Amino acid sequence: MKNLHDQERPHSLRPRSFSAPTAVRRFLTPGIVQVVLAVGADAKLPGLRPHRLRHAYATRLREGGADVAQVQALLGHASLDTSARYFRAGTAEQVAVVDRVFD
Template sequence: MGQSRYLDRPQPGPLWTGQRGALTISGIVQVVLAVGADAKLSGLRPHRLRHTYATRLREGGADVAQVQALLGHASLDTSARYFRAGTAEQAAVVDRVFDPRSAAVWREKHTDLWLELRKCLRAC
């Protein structure tokens, strides 16, 4: 059953089962560790997958309330941590805002400032 169909009509019982029934938390961790090792991602844990899922939702345009609902957070503050931009994202925003096609004149007039700003954002 696909995730969206499961969310529309949750079924009773365990989401994941193994040979001996419902997987325990440690069983899920072991499965994720094994799959991560096969993919050359040593130490991969379920929480890292959850964090990546939330980050991809945000990058895909989901708002904080949507992330809250999908992750089951009780508080928007918990979901808001995924909306803090890192330095690479900040640099990308500057590059996007000052796109070469739309900001060429500004950059010509302020080349030193532009280069210093980019250097600072990438070094932070």
């Protein structure tokens, strides 16, 4: 007998990113923003928003060695192009890539 993880799942059972119904998003979003703003203010990061945390998460994953496909999966994006918007290669990262290639 095959392991359940080895079997092809019906489309309806495949993992997908969570999307709350519109009514739930309208209720939750302001509360989440307020919590993040309060935590940011306590941490001396005024104006911190959930989306900035998402960008920081993606950037830290890349800086830690995660490849773009891994970041894509963790963020729940269907497209690599969408994930690529969440991080930019900094100067230090660009220099490190050139050094690795030409050393």
